[in-house]
Amino acid sequence: MNAPLGTTGLILDEPLLWERGRPGRRGACLPPADVPPSPLDPELCGDGPDFPDLSEVDLVRHFTRLSTWNYGVDTGFYPLGSCTMKYNPKTHERQAALKGFAAAHPLLPASLCQGALQLIWELERDLAAITGMDAVSLQPAAGAHGELAGMLVIHAHHQHQGHQRAKIIIPDTAHGTNPASAALCGYRPVAVASGPEGVLEPAAIEAVMDEETAGIMVTNPNTLGLFETHIREIAAIVHAKGGLVYADGANLNAVMGIVDMAAIGVDVIHLNLHKTFATPHGGGGPGSGPICVRRQLEPYLPVPRVVKDGDQYHLETDRPLSIGRMGSFHGHFGVMVKAYSYIRSMGADGLRRASELAVLNANYLKEKLKQDFHLAYDRPCMHECVFSDRRQAPFKVTTLDMAKRLMDYGFHPPTIYFPLVVHGAIMIEPTETESKEDLDRFVTAMRAIAEEARTEPETVKSAPRYTKVRRLDEVTAARKPCLVG
Amino acid sequence: MRYLPHTPEEIQEMLAVVGAESLDQLFFPIPPACRRQSALELPAPLSEWALDARMDALAARTAVAPQAKVFLGAGSYDHFIPAAVDALAGRSEFLTAYTPYQPEISQGTLQAIYEYQTLACRLMGTEVATASHYDGATALAEALLMAIRKTGHRRVAVSRLVHPHYRQVAATYLHPAGYEIVELPYRPDGTTDLSTVEAEPDLAAVAIQSPNFFGCIEDLAAGAAAAKGVGALLVAGFTEALAYGLLKSPASQGAEIVAGEGQSLGLPRSFGGPGLGMLGTRQAHVRSLPGRLVGKTVDQEGRQGFVLTLATREQHIRRERATSNICTNNSHCALRAVMYMAALGGTGFRELAVLNHDKAAYLKQALAAAGHRVPFTRPIFNEFVVDFGTGFEAVHRRLQDAGIVAGLPLEADYPELAGCYLLCATETASRQDLDLLVKEVSR
Numbered sequence: 001m002n003a004p005l006g007t008t009g010l011i012l013d014e015p016l017l018w019e020r021g022r023p024g025r026r027g028a029c030l031p032p033a034d035v036p037p038s039p040l041d042p043e044l045c046g047d048g049p050d051f052p053d054l055s056e057v058d059l060v061r062h063f064t065r066l067s068t069w070n071y072g073v074d075t076g077f078y079p080l081g082s083c084t085m086k087y088n089p090k091t092h093e094r095q096a097a098l099k100g101f102a103a104a105h106p107l108l109p110a111s112l113c114q115g116a117l118q119l120i121w122e123l124e125r126d127l128a129a130i131t132g133m134d135a136v137s138l139q140p141a142a143g144a145h146g147e148l149a150g151m152l153v154i155h156a157h158h159q160h161q162g163h164q165r166a167k168i169i170i171p172d173t174a175h176g177t178n179p180a181s182a183a184l185c186g187y188r189p190v191a192v193a194s195g196p197e198g199v200l201e202p203a204a205i206e207a208v209m210d211e212e213t214a215g216i217m218v219t220n221p222n223t224l225g226l227f228e229t230h231i232r233e234i235a236a237i238v239h240a241k242g243g244l245v246y247a248d249g250a251n252l253n254a255v256m257g258i259v260d261m262a263a264i265g266v267d268v269i270h271l272n273l274h275k276t277f278a279t280p281h282g283g284g285g286p287g288s289g290p291i292c293v294r295r296q297l298e299p300y301l302p303v304p305r306v307v308k309d310g311d312q313y314h315l316e317t318d319r320p321l322s323i324g325r326m327g328s329f330h331g332h333f334g335v336m337v338k339a340y341s342y343i344r345s346m347g348a349d350g351l352r353r354a355s356e357l358a359v360l361n362a363n364y365l366k367e368k369l370k371q372d373f374h375l376a377y378d379r380p381c382m383h384e385c386v387f388s389d390r391r392q393a394p395f396k397v398t399t400l401d402m403a404k405r406l407m408d409y410g411f412h413p414p415t416i417y418f419p420l421v422v423h424g425a426i427m428i429e430p431t432e433t434e435s436k437e438d439l440d441r442f443v444t445a446m447r448a449i450a451e452e453a454r455t456e457p458e459t460v461k462s463a464p465r466y467t468k469v470r471r472l473d474e475v476t477a478a479r480k481p482c483l484v485g
Numbered sequence: 486m487r488y489l490p491h492t493p494e495e496i497q498e499m500l501a502v503v504g505a506e507s508l509d510q511l512f513f514p515i516p517p518a519c520r521r522q523s524a525l526e527l528p529a530p531l532s533e534w535a536l537d538a539r540m541d542a543l544a545a546r547t548a549v550a551p552q553a554k555v556f557l558g559a560g561s562y563d564h565f566i567p568a569a570v571d572a573l574a575g576r577s578e579f580l581t582a583y584t585p586y587q588p589e590i591s592q593g594t595l596q597a598i599y600e601y602q603t604l605a606c607r608l609m610g611t612e613v614a615t616a617s618h619y620d621g622a623t624a625l626a627e628a629l630l631m632a633i634r635k636t637g638h639r640r641v642a643v644s645r646l647v648h649p650h651y652r653q654v655a656a657t658y659l660h661p662a663g664y665e666i667v668e669l670p671y672r673p674d675g676t677t678d679l680s681t682v683e684a685e686p687d688l689a690a691v692a693i694q695s696p697n698f699f700g701c702i703e704d705l706a707a708g709a710a711a712a713k714g715v716g717a718l719l720v721a722g723f724t725e726a727l728a729y730g731l732l733k734s735p736a737s738q739g740a741e742i743v744a745g746e747g748q749s750l751g752l753p754r755s756f757g758g759p760g761l762g763m764l765g766t767r768q769a770h771v772r773s774l775p776g777r778l779v780g781k782t783v784d785q786e787g788r789q790g791f792v793l794t795l796a797t798r799e800q801h802i803r804r805e806r807a808t809s810n811i812c813t814n815n816s817h818c819a820l821r822a823v824m825y826m827a828a829l830g831g832t833g834f835r836e837l838a839v840l841n842h843d844k845a846a847y848l849k850q851a852l853a854a855a856g857h858r859v860p861f862t863r864p865i866f867n868e869f870v871v872d873f874g875t876g877f878e879a880v881h882r883r884l885q886d887a888g889i890v891a892g893l894p895l896e897a898d899y900p901e902l903a904g905c906y907l908l909c910a911t912e913t914a915s916r917q918d919l920d921l922l923v924k925e926v927s928r
Contacts, residue, residue, distance in 0.1 A: 016596070016599075016600060017603075017604075017823070023831075023832065025830060026830060027569065027827065027828040027829065027830060027833070028567040028828040028829050029565075030833065030840060031840070031912050033840055034916040035843050035919070036847065037843055038842065038850075045731055045733065046729070046731070046733035046734055046737065048730050048831055048835035048838070049608045049831055049834060050831055051826050051827065051829070051830050052827065052830060052831070053832050053833070056828070059569055059824065059827055060573060063573040063576075063597065064573065066592070066593040066597050067573070067593050069591075069593040069596070070579060070590070070591055071578070071582060071590040072578045073577075073581040074577035074578070074580075075577075075578060086488075087488050088577075088581050089488060091536060093580075094537070096755070097753075098544035100544025100546070100549055101543075101547065102754070102755050103753060104547045104548075104756040105555050105563075105754055105756075105757075106560075106561050106757025106758075107757075107893055108547070108548055108890065109885055111885065112547065112553065112885065112890070114547070115543040115547045116543075116756045129525055129526050130525060130527070141620065141623070141759070142619065142813040143812060143813060144810045145619060145623075147810065155661050175812075176800040176802070176804050176807070177812050179800070179804040180804060180805055180809070183805040183810075184658070184661065184810060185662065186661060186662045186663065189805050226514070227514045229515075232519065256525070257521060257524065258520060258521060259521065260520070260522075263518070274813065280577075280580045281583045281584070282580055282582075282817025283579055283585060283591070283598075283816045283817055283820065284583070284584035284617075284813060284816030284817075285617070285759075285813040285814045286758075286759035286813075286814075286816075286817060286818055287813040302657075324654070325650055325653040325654050326623075327622055327623055327654060328560055328623075328648070328651065328654070328746065328760060329561065329620075329650070329757025330758065332759040333757055334753070334755040334758065335758075335759060341536060343527065344530070344531050344539065345486075345530060346488075347527055347529055350486045350489075351525060356511065357489055357491055359511045359512065360491075360503065360508060361499075363505070364499045379514070380513070380514055382514075403587070404589065407590050412587065418801075433490065436490075436495045436498070464590075469588070469589055470784045470785050471589065471785050472588050472782050472783070472784050472785075472790045472792050473783055473785070474782065474792050476783075477781070477794040478780070478795055478796070481771065481778070481780050482780050483599075483613045483614075483780050484603045485599065485600070485603045485781070
């Protein structure tokens, strides 16, 4: 076995939170009680929650130890396809923590929150410029929430036209959130297979598009990392029958400054600020999933809308055609501050260069790895490429095994078993923030694993060895769920 | 650009491997008609230092303590956040990780979320709690959809004392699929009037918030009985999680589903988001729950470990038949919440809840003593309604110009309450602040 490239280091054990501490310890100060006690009716009072009492040191050790069991972008290469795990600049945290942002109450009178409103307004304009669309709402809290908002806009449009529709076209390469979001609007998904080239063919859309179909949900570049070359023709087919084109913008990182979403026929697109615009994923959120629309759909956008009047900003809620409110207040403002900081740091040329280098990195890995791994579609890719485990199958080594083995080499695995159209998919998205030497180290590890699959498959099948825990029993976890300690 | 590591030489080397002559040539699969004709129009890029100056200037145009005195609650509360919570949550191993789909290298997030689920259950009184939702409003909307799935009924009754924004979000989520929402009126004491429930057909849920939008503590047990009487589930909402340091937990009073906002648990207000949607229920309903769940298991050597589980409810497996479309949630906010709950501990959390109750009660009594009418008699937590009269608008504006926000005017959402304001006081308001407010509004 080759020596793993990742270091294994020291992994400390740590019990569950409530196995630490002693009653009466305190990890936080309270301000003095400077008002007289005002006892509440005992009938209304409970006993208070049974939380463990810890000192500040207990608390800090506990969560610091837990953090060392995690792998983040700051730890190393994180090539998760369709997730755009790029570097999250440190300055973003400083900006979001500014008191004028972090401590701002969402219901402040407009005259007392001009800075926050201005930031939202300017970020909306920036995202409109980047996509080529006309109007933006930053209300949605994450990608799937943006999808839902986009579907609700399409639903409201058809309602306003006087004829609601029943179906929506969703390609087989789509994220699972697409059909789930459409279903919340009562739309029945109509699946369409991509063609032999890995992209949608106009004839397939022509065959299913009718006047009972609300539109199409298309991811472009798609989840195979390929640009949907027939997108304009497809959009024309959908528009001709009165439908609308929804674009899942999860993969925008490939085409900033290069593709004009309005020009390709998109009516609604959602973006993921936590992917393309470098805000941290936080172990699964919070994200932010703004939607951008063409002018004619602006009346349907969620409320409140930020409006600029002279040099003053205010919020408007009186929009009779709006789909309504999507969340408690104004969306994930703390995430918007970070995305705004990113766009203002990068500028127009920087964003375009980011897309160029993201595509360069993906094509570089594709070329370097295709000797050892089966490439599902051998053609120039955008920001990601999809391999499979076909060449390792004779040795009974699977995609899952190789993903786990990558951990021993010090890398986060790629997205696996997605998209569903590629059997045993290994979906790699390097992003632009990885240097050539880091990509080369990854290539070395992947080739070493391919070699191990041939010569010592058990090593791969029994991976990982150097992680905090080894493979976990997920079957029992689901069959006999233990969700609370 | 400091985030882009490629040197010109490396770009050339890599292009040679790829077989392209220029970066532009990499995009040849994109038809010319799909291309932008011109460069993006964005402001010129800022250096790190210039960005600081720009953001400082924007942030300075927002009214925050200590310069401003903001007596607003209404779903977003000012609480002290220990520095340890910021420091621990800021560890980039937590912050820059993805959703823990690869459990072997995500045990930090997974164990912490399991601990969050556990403490969230202890707070809400539920048997299970999800890993998080976006915020209180969307958690409540998802809870109502869950009740619809569980009961097979198509209508929900929602109290008018549920946060107005939450009711609006419920309408956004429920109306397109054809579900109906009926509103329950409120009684003179400031609690929900349940007398109309029994006449409502086909109800899946009765939704009550406690403490409600007026700060009044509801009788959830009566709500549970009313819901049960018509074959519906009581969905208990909340906007101020700290209240359950003092009050009986919602599930202990018969709520079948509990859904609310956890911003008070160590999250900055951040102009309203990100917050923390909390959602819990009974074990028997777990397979109808929307959203992610972390479960405990063992690895192949028998060691304790944690995984995302029951994924067959979720969109990436079940697609259009999933219990929700939610994917990315507010995991890092749940992480902050468990750190905050652990920092206070059970003892500290109780004391803090009592202190919050006492501060608001003090302000309420002081305003009443100064001659202001307090229209609702029911006991409150943290916030309450005062009737300053319809002429108060000018005073409110004058105080605003002086950096004092004397509550939220209620007329827009409750036209019958013209002249009434919702005021909030937490542990961050000193007695001097409260006395100052009383003096200013009574001049």
